[in-house]
Amino acid sequence: MEKFIAYIVVKLAWFFTWPMPVKKNKILFISYFESKLTGNFKLISKELEKSDKDYEMVFMIRKFKNTLWAKFKYLFSFAVQTYHINTSAVVLLDGNNFPVSNIKKKDDTKVVQIWHACGGIKKFGCDISRRFPIKNYGYVYVAGEAFKESFSSAFDISKERIIPLGVAKTDILYDKDKMEGYKKEIYRRYPVLEGKKVVLYAPTFRGDGAFELKYVNLDMAYLSRKLGEEYAIVYKMHPFLEKINLDKNGSDNIINANKVDIYKLFSVADVLISDYSAIIFDYSILEKPIILYTPDLEEYERDRGFYYDYKELAPGPICKTEKEIINTILTEQYDLEKVRNMKYKFFDHHDGKSAKRVAEHIEELMG
Known part of the structure; x- marks a missing residue:
């Protein structure tokens, strides 16, 4: 109707x-x-x-x-x-x-x-x-x-x-002065981030995007507890899910940044956790570590489908559990070469x- x-x-x-x-x-x-x-x-x-x-x-x-x-x-x-x-x-x-x-x-x-x-x-x-x-x-x-x-x-x-x-x-990601300005802005807004290693979680949605919306939960409190005081976690859900709150306990080291521009968050992020979101292409421009959290990979591939072999494309470790994410971060088992390969394969212009x-x-x- x-x-x-x-x-x-x-x-x-x-x-x-x-x-x-x-x-x-x-x-x-x-x-x-x-x-x-x-x-x-x-x-x-x-x-x-x-x-x-x-x-x-x-x-x-x-x-x-x-x-x-x-x-x-x-x-x-x-x-x-x-x-x-x-x-x-x-x-x-x-x-x-x-x-x-x-x-x-x-x-x-x-x-x-x-x-x-x-x-x-x-x-x-x-x-x-x-x-x-x-x-x-x-x-x-x-x-x-x-x-x-x-x-x-x-x-x-x-x-x-x-x-x-x-x-x-x-163009913003290639502008060092702009990104430095963003970093100062984010530190003013969230002083707790300064001096910490920042983990940014930015997943896509599940469902059709208009009438059915779902998401995969990531236990922020558990991640924060296991990573320790050296780390802070910032999360930004897809715009369709901006009302979602993943931090149920109100931890100082977990920040809901759903209303903040993603590129501003990029400026302070040391590592990105994402999934099937195209945001990993943007982030690859900065040549910083990426982790893929995909506990529903087989189901998602069956129901939605990909344009590429996901495991071959992945610019970093593919994790199915929070424990795997924690281990990857603490041992820094990243793959920056795959990040750079993504950047130069998919972007023709770097000016x-x-x-x-x-x-x-x-x-x-x-x-």
Whole structure:
């Protein structure tokens, strides 16, 4: 029923706005991952602002929440998005978009997918069961040539339309001054971290992401107790799970950083614990240790599937229990060579100028 109502709303909005002309200088940004301009879109828009051309940039930034009232508001947003899609020269997405995929797109409108993640380990898009099809994408920007195969499959688009310009937000990770500033900011916010070895836990979600959300629990209190006072643990759940609290005992050495930008946490992290999250690609840029906590590996591979041989791809030890994680950290049994291999295999650009390249390509599309 929800899909049917959304379809009717979009079709009605399309019918009434289709006759409106496309504005040759209009660029539309659509995201449902954040409530404010951040990440890729923020850096790209800043680059576009440097142009001598007078672009009209429209931002439809609304974080999706799985509540009845939020869904109602998002239906209204679909109608507004459809109007802007019909009147924009370029539409930029950082996730799959219902209106884009369910209307007849104008030939003068170019749709570009700037995926919110640097890459994909787990299957997504057209390669998993979906509630609506993906179509009308003109281009997809990726970190490097190595992602062409998976993104072509996920978005059902030819490899020629997959452009390896780099991921704009990763420019921050190459900016030493910016990262040092982040580190000072985090230490001011969490003084307990200064002087300690910081373990960052940043997993992905389980389920379909919209209507079914699950997660794998990691016993933070046990980890903290076994690692000792020399270590502090910071955790940041996937944005869909930001209300999850893994520290039931309120330990000083365990910090809930669900509201903090992940790159800011990278600045103080000495080791990352993750799983099937694409965040391991981002973190590999820093060439710091990574541990994979995957107690459900066989089940996840069967139910969701991967684009790569997970064990071969893994840029560090694969742990199934908290005890294995503790042993790996205390004995420092990391594999930095595999981390570096991931970085240079999947990222084609290491100059911190990806936002500039992306903006230049968008300007070419604008004509």
